[in-house]
Amino acid sequence: MKAAVLQFPGSNCDRDMYTALKRAGADVTMVWHKDADLPEGVDVVGVPGGFSYGDYLRCGAIAANSPVVASLKKHVERGGYAFGICNGFQVLTEARLLPGALLRNGNLKYICRTVGLAVEITDSPYTSAYAQGQHIRIPIAHHDGNFTADADTLDMLEGEGLVAFRYLDNPNGSDRDIAGILSPNRRVLGMMPHPERAAEPAHGNEDGALFFASLLEAVVSA
Amino acid sequence: MKARIDVMLKTGVLDPQGAAVQHALGALGFEGVNEVRQGKVIELDLADGTSEESIKEMCDKLLANTVIESYRITLL
Numbered sequence: 001m002k003a004a005v006l007q008f009p010g011s012n013c014d015r016d017m018y019t020a021l022k023r024a025g026a027d028v029t030m031v032w033h034k035d036a037d038l039p040e041g042v043d044v045v046g047v048p049g050g051f052s053y054g055d056y057l058r059c060g061a062i063a064a065n066s067p068v069v070a071s072l073k074k075h076v077e078r079g080g081y082a083f084g085i086c087n088g089f090q091v092l093t094e095a096r097l098l099p100g101a102l103l104r105n106g107n108l109k110y111i112c113r114t115v116g117l118a119v120e121i122t123d124s125p126y127t128s129a130y131a132q133g134q135h136i137r138i139p140i141a142h143h144d145g146n147f148t149a150d151a152d153t154l155d156m157l158e159g160e161g162l163v164a165f166r167y168l169d170n171p172n173g174s175d176r177d178i179a180g181i182l183s184p185n186r187r188v189l190g191m192m193p194h195p196e197r198a199a200e201p202a203h204g205n206e207d208g209a210l211f212f213a214s215l216l217e218a219v220v221s222a
Numbered sequence: 223m224k225a226r227i228d229v230m231l232k233t234g235v236l237d238p239q240g241a242a243v244q245h246a247l248g249a250l251g252f253e254g255v256n257e258v259r260q261g262k263v264i265e266l267d268l269a270d271g272t273s274e275e276s277i278k279e280m281c282d283k284l285l286a287n288t289v290i291e292s293y294r295i296t297l298l
Binding site: 058099101103105107149173 | 235
């Protein structure tokens with residue numbers, strides 16, 4: 001599996017994402033935001049966490065209009081896999097590759113701690129290695145993770161089984177406790193929690209490793 | 223020419239920052255502040271003759287996230 005991790009000025013989880021993909025067995029390339037093209041034959045594009053462009057204007061807004069994200073949109077149109085973690089989720093919503101938006105946390109605080117999540121669906125390339133309804137613990141670190149969408153969009157996400165992860169104890173005010181969602185073809189995922197920060201023994205928590213294992217399995221067998 | 227863009231969260235979208243400002247005003251003793259909505263103002267210095275259509279496109283593509291925000295263009 002060939003993976004690319006995008007790097008914007010202000011990205012700070014790019015190396016963690018690189019390492020998690022690498023440990024799962026992917027061949028990973030870092031791609032700078034000014035590069036107009038993704039590497040040839042890339043299967044999966046990861047959009048990492050951080051503060052791309054200093055969160056100017058809105059979190060993820062400037063990154064969503066960068067040259068590399070134009071290529072990412074083409075990759076997704078071709079049916080390619082893409083996932084965004086934290087700021088990466090914000091970038092994917094700003095790029096309209098996923099519905100909804102991420103507002104300031106309801107309590108206005110930057111929250112950095114490990115939270116409980118429920119795995120809501122397992123028939124997706126990102127969650128197949130988990131058990132249905134499994135409770136996992138994954139770190140969050142964000143100021144703007146309050147997922148919001150209009151009622152019709154929320155109903156559509158729930159009805160189509162596109163809510164991938166839900167908070168067990170909603171930390172940020174997200175509508176319907178949503179922590180991560182999928183695109184209608186299930187190849188694009190966005191989530192605020194950081195599975196790449198819970199992906200190896202040194203992290204003291206490997207609940208996120210199955211996220212990357214699922215992806216490898218899905219892409220290699222596809 | 224100049225244009226001013228007022229960007230506000232849409233009605234119905236929770237504005238926790240506005241709510242915090244409202245509470246702070248109450249703590250200062252200002253009574254009767256029913257609601258505070260916080261937005262942003264963006265000023266554009268534009269080449270003469272820039273069409274309003276083009277400014278609208280700038281808003282839709284970048285300056286506002288129309289999923290959660292509305293905007294108002296004022297030519298100055």
